[in-house]
Amino acid sequence: MSIAGNGAAIRAEHVSRHYQMGSALIRAVDDVTLEVGAGEFLALLGTSGSGKSTLLNLMAGLDRPSAGAIVAHGRNLSELSSVELAQYRSRTVGMVFQSFNLLPKMTLEENVELPLRLAEVDRSERGARVREALERVGLAKRATHRPSELSGGEQQRTAIARALVNRPTILFADEPTGNLDSATGESVMQLLKEIQLSMGMTIIMVTHERPLASRFADRIAALADGKLVSDGVAA
Amino acid sequence: MKTRDLGELALRNLREALLRNSLTTLGIAVGVASLVAMLSLGVGLQELATKRLSNSGLFDTVIVMSRSGLRGFGRSSEPSRRAAAGSDQSSEQDHAPRVSPPLDDSAREALQKLPNVVEVYPQIRFPTEVRFAGKPYATMVAGIPDSARGNGAFDGINGNFFSGGNADEAILQSEFAKDLSDKPSSLIGKDLVLRYAERQALGTQAAGTSSSSGTENVDNGSGGFSVVPREKNLRIVGIVDTEPAAGFGGIGSGRVLIPLAVAETLRAAQLNDLRDVVRGANGKTTYASLTVRAKSPSQVEKIESAIKDMGFSTFSLLDATRNLRIFFTIFDSLLGIFGSLALAVSTLGIVNTLVMAILERRREIGVLKALGAADRDVKQLFFAEAGVMGLMGGIFGVGMGWLIGRAVTFGTNVYLRRQDLPPAHVFSVPLWLIFGGIVFSVVVSLVAGLYPASRAARLNPVEALRYE
Numbered sequence: 001m002s003i004a005g006n007g008a009a010i011r012a013e014h015v016s017r018h019y020q021m022g023s024a025l026i027r028a029v030d031d032v033t034l035e036v037g038a039g040e041f042l043a044l045l046g047t048s049g050s051g052k053s054t055l056l057n058l059m060a061g062l063d064r065p066s067a068g069a070i071v072a073h074g075r076n077l078s079e080l081s082s083v084e085l086a087q088y089r090s091r092t093v094g095m096v097f098q099s100f101n102l103l104p105k106m107t108l109e110e111n112v113e114l115p116l117r118l119a120e121v122d123r124s125e126r127g128a129r130v131r132e133a134l135e136r137v138g139l140a141k142r143a144t145h146r147p148s149e150l151s152g153g154e155q156q157r158t159a160i161a162r163a164l165v166n167r168p169t170i171l172f173a174d175e176p177t178g179n180l181d182s183a184t185g186e187s188v189m190q191l192l193k194e195i196q197l198s199m200g201m202t203i204i205m206v207t208h209e210r211p212l213a214s215r216f217a218d219r220i221a222a223l224a225d226g227k228l229v230s231d232g233v234a235a
Numbered sequence: 236m237k238t239r240d241l242g243e244l245a246l247r248n249l250r251e252a253l254l255r256n257s258l259t260t261l262g263i264a265v266g267v268a269s270l271v272a273m274l275s276l277g278v279g280l281q282e283l284a285t286k287r288l289s290n291s292g293l294f295d296t297v298i299v300m301s302r303s304g305l306r307g308f309g310r311s312s313e314p315s316r317r318a319a320a321g322s323d324q325s326s327e328q329d330h331a332p333r334v335s336p337p338l339d340d341s342a343r344e345a346l347q348k349l350p351n352v353v354e355v356y357p358q359i360r361f362p363t364e365v366r367f368a369g370k371p372y373a374t375m376v377a378g379i380p381d382s383a384r385g386n387g388a389f390d391g392i393n394g395n396f397f398s399g400g401n402a403d404e405a406i407l408q409s410e411f412a413k414d415l416s417d418k419p420s421s422l423i424g425k426d427l428v429l430r431y432a433e434r435q436a437l438g439t440q441a442a443g444t445s446s447s448s449g450t451e452n453v454d455n456g457s458g459g460f461s462v463v464p465r466e467k468n469l470r471i472v473g474i475v476d477t478e479p480a481a482g483f484g485g486i487g488s489g490r491v492l493i494p495l496a497v498a499e500t501l502r503a504a505q506l507n508d509l510r511d512v513v514r515g516a517n518g519k520t521t522y523a524s525l526t527v528r529a530k531s532p533s534q535v536e537k538i539e540s541a542i543k544d545m546g547f548s549t550f551s552l553l554d555a556t557r558n559l560r561i562f563f564t565i566f567d568s569l570l571g572i573f574g575s576l577a578l579a580v581s582t583l584g585i586v587n588t589l590v591m592a593i594l595e596r597r598r599e600i601g602v603l604k605a606l607g608a609a610d611r612d613v614k615q616l617f618f619a620e621a622g623v624m625g626l627m628g629g630i631f632g633v634g635m636g637w638l639i640g641r642a643v644t645f646g647t648n649v650y651l652r653r654q655d656l657p658p659a660h661v662f663s664v665p666l667w668l669i670f671g672g673i674v675f676s677v678v679v680s681l682v683a684g685l686y687p688a689s690r691a692a693r694l695n696p697v698e699a700l701r702y703e
Contacts (some may be wrong), residue, residue: 062605062696083609090607101602101700105251117240118607162606 007211008071009038009170009202010059015068016226017054018055028054030226031068038169039200041193043213043220043234051226052206053174059204060172061088072170090119094163098175100155102147103161108134109143112162119166133161153184160191164199171195173205177212189216236612245619252592256620259581259588260628266578266674267632272639273574277567279640279663284559285532294532295353297539298550299346299525301338334505335546338522342547346527349541351534356380356495357522361503365491366428367415377430377489378498382528393628394423394473400496405429405469411490412474422471429467429491434460434504462504469493493686530691533560552618578676581628584623585621588686592620593694600691610692618681625680629673636672637664 017029029051036042047050057063059070061077072092080088089095097215102111110129116126134140137157139150147155156176163171173192177185193216198202199230207213213220214234236244249256285294336342346355359378364371381400383389389396397404405427412419415427475492527542529535536557539549594599600613640662648658 045508053250057697062700083611086604086607086609086612089605094607097605097700101598101605103599103602105247114603117244118236118603120237120240124240166607222479 007038008035009040010070010072010204011035012055012059013069013071015055015058015065015070017051017058017063019065029058029065029223029228030225032226032228033068034221034228034231036170036202037202038202039196041196041203041216041218042079042205043217044204044206044223045208045210045213045220046223047208050223051224052223054226055223056172056174056204056206059170060093061085062095066079090115091166092168092170093168094168094171096156096159096163096171096173096176098178100147100152100159100179102155103160104147107144107146108139108150108158111147111158112165115162115166121166129165132224133165134158136164136195137161151184152180153187156180156184156188157191160188160195165196168201170202170204173203175206175208177209185212192216236608236615241612241615241619242623244616245623248592248596248616249620249623250547252595255588255591256624259584260624260631262581262584263578263625263628263676263680264635266575266581267629268635268639270574270675271573271633271636271664271672272643272662273570274567274668275636275640275662275664276643277563277570278560278665278668279644279661281563281567282663283659283661284563293531294552295535296551297527297529297535297542298522299338299527299542300548300550301335301521323569335548338525338547342545343522343525345545346525346542349527349538351538352558353528353530354380354382355527357499358524358526359495359498359503360489361431362639363491363503364430365415366430367425371430372411372414374490376431376491376493376498376503378495379406379489379492380495380526389473389475392473392475393420394471396473396584398472398493400494402472402494403467403469403497404472404494405667406473406492407471408476408490408492409474419474423473424471426468426470427491429469429493431465431467432462432504433465434502439455441610460504465501465503467501548702578679582679585624585680585683586687588624589617589684590619590690592617593687593691597694597699597702600694601696601702604694604696605700613690613694614692617691618684619679621684621688622677625677626673628680629676633664633669633672640664 012032012034015025015029015032015034019026019028032051032055036054044052044055052142054063058065058073061070061080064078064131072088075088077085077088103114110131112130113126116129121129124201130143131140134143137160139154139157139161142150142154147158150158156179160171160176171192176192177188180188187232189212192203192205195201203217205213206215210220217234220230220234221228343355343357346352357378359376361376362373363376364373365666366372379397381397383397392406393409394406407415407419408420409419412422417420469491527538529538536549539551542549603613603616642663646658647661651658
C-alpha cells in the first residue's frame, strides 16, 4: 500500500543483473518489475543469494542492470553518466549498510559531514546540517567520538544520520539490523519508521527477517533466485 | 569535491598511515636532494670556472679597434693602416659596413655608456729606457688598469699590487727583474727611473714650434706633435712571474707595468701617434685600441654586437666562452640525469605506497562512492595525496640537497686548505633550483600517482564494499 499514494518514487522495469562466473551465467536479479511509492516503506525479503541486495544496489545507483530500467523520480538511471549517477547517490538517495561502514579514524560529526563535502555543500551550512542529523538520531552529544567508542546501535544510528544529512528522498537500508542484537535492532527499526513518518521518506530495506519486515514495513516484496515471488502489504 | 575538502581529506589520509607515508616522502626527499646536490655542484663549478675566467681578463673583455681604412671604407687617400692599428688579431667583419668613427675620447665615453660595461681603457704601451743603479735598460712599459688588482695573473705576485691607481709605482716582470739584479726580490722598495718620450702637441698655426703642452686629448691643431725626453721616478712594489694576459687584452707585452692612470698622464709617444699624424685626424688623439670590460663573460656577445653597430672592429674570445657554456650545459644535463635516477627510484616508492593504500582503503573507496563520490573525486583524492607527498618531499629534499652542498663545500675547503690552496665555493643553490626542485618533485609525484589514482577511481563500489 502506498502510504500517501502520491506517485512512484522509484520503479524497476524488467530489471535483470547477470554475472558471468566462468562458463556459468549467474542471474542475480532476473526480470524483476517493482514500483515503490513516495513515502512508502518497502521490505525486500529473501534468503541469502536471493538477489535482494543486488536489486537494492541497482536501485541505489551503485550498479547498473544488465537489462531493464530503473526509473527514479522519472529519470532512467541507465541513461545517466557516471558523474550524474554519483550525483544521484549523493543527493537523491541515502544508504545504510549492515556493517555500518563508518570511517574509523573520523569522529561521528566528520563521518556525517562526509556526504556534504562530496556534494560540495557550503562550509557555513555544514555544521548545522550535521547537528540536525545527529540530533535526529539522538547522538548530538557524542559528535566528537570515534565510531569505535560507540555501541553497534549507536554506530548504525550514526550511519543513518550520515545517510540523511544530504536530505535525500529515498533511503536504502541493506540489512540494517543484521549486526545488532534484537533489542538494538528493534530501536534502529523504530528510528527508521519514525524517519519515514516524520519526513515522508521512501525507505527500501533489505532483510531476511520476516517478523521485522511485517512489523515495520508497509509492503513486503519477496525474492527467490533473483525473481520476485511475492509482493504485498505487510501483515 | 572542493579543493579545500580534497586537501583536508588527503592530509587526513596521509596522517593515518604516518610511518609509511613519511618513509615514502623521505624517499622522494632523498631523490630531490640528490638531484639538487648534483645540479648545485654543476652550477657551483660553472660559477667557479666563470669567475676564474673572468678574473683572467680573457673572457670578459672586448678589444675595440677603428675599422676605417681597413677594408677601403676609410678615406681613399689613406694607405692601409692595418699594421699600425695592431689589428693582426682582429676578427673584424662587415657587420656594419660604414665608415668607422675615430676611436677617440668621445667614442670612449660612448663605449663606457653601453649597458653592462664595467670599464673602458686604452692600451698604453711605449718603448722606454729604464735607468737603474746607473745602468740603462731598454724595454716596454705597459699601463695596467686598477681593476687588474683581482686578476688571476697577479695572484702569485712577489710584493704587492699598486697601492693606488695614481701611485708612482712599478711592477716588474720577473725576467726583466733578473736583468736588473741577481736577487730580484731585493728590488722591491727600490726606485728606478723611467726615461721616455713625451708627446707635446703643436699649436694650430705654429706647427714646428716647440711644445705648448695642452691636455692630452684636445690637441687642437694640425695633429703634429713634438717629442720631448722626460724622466719619471717609480718605486718597485712587486714582481710577477708571468706577463699578465700576454698578447691579449692590452695588458701584456710590457715588462715594466705601471698604473694605467699614471701611464696616461705621462703622454708618452706611442706607435699610433705617428699614424695620427699621417692621417691628419683633426688633431685629436685617437687610440689604437680600447679595451672594454664586461660585467661577465655572458654579456660579451651583446656588447660586442653593440660596438660593431657603432662601426668599430672588435675582437674577443667569445667563442671560447660559448664553448664553455655548451660544456657546462652538457655537464649539468649529465649531473641532472644522475640526480634524477634517485628521484626515479623514489617515484616507484610513491606508486607502491599508493597502490598499497588502494588495497587497504578499498572499502573506504566503496563507502565514498556509495555516499556520492564520483570517479573523479576518488582520482583527485589520490592525486592530492601524491601531490602532498611530492611537495613535502620536495621541500625536505631541497633542504637536504643544500645541506649536502654545505657539507661537500666544507670538506673540499678543508682539503684545499691542506694543499695551501684558497677555499672555493664548489656548490651553489640558486633560487631557480630551489623552486625548480620543489615543482619537479610535485610533478614527478603526480605522474607517479596517475596509475594508482585511476585504478582507485575505477573500483566497482559494490565489490569494494564487499571487501573485508
